[in-house]
Amino acid sequence: MMHRRGLGRRELEDYKGAIADFNQAIKINPEYAKFYKNRGYVRYKFGEPKAAFLDYNQAIQINPDYAEAYVNMGIARREFGDYK
Numbered sequence: 001m002m003h004r005r006g007l008g009r010r011e012l013e014d015y016k017g018a019i020a021d022f023n024q025a026i027k028i029n030p031e032y033a034k035f036y037k038n039r040g041y042v043r044y045k046f047g048e049p050k051a052a053f054l055d056y057n058q059a060i061q062i063n064p065d066y067a068e069a070y071v072n073m074g075i076a077r078r079e080f081g082d083y084k
Contacts, residue, residue: 002028003035010038015046033063040072049079 006021022039029035040055056073059066 003038006038006042010042010045013045015042018042019046031062033059033066033069036062037066037069037072040069040076044072044076044079049076052076053080 002021002025006018006025009015009018009021019039019042022035022042025032025035026039036055036059040052040059043049043055044052053073053076056069056076059069060073063069
């Protein structure tokens with residue numbers, strides 16, 4: 001439930017609320033990679049690329065085949081100037 005509400009808040013650009021919802025979803029199920037990927041996306045949009053990078057990295061640690069998390073991580077790396 002928290003995850004769905006977080007997605008709704010993300011669409012409304014309520015990034016603080018979305019992050020809070022994703023934090024709660026992660027507390028409930030810390031082994032679900034999608035929660036980290038979605039929180040990372042919101043953190044990136046909120047202007048926190050380093051925090052987003054950490055979330056994408058956690059999503060990949062949980063699910064090494066999560067292509068969407070790799071794509072988003074690459075976008076966050078671009079913010080750091082890490083083009084390799």
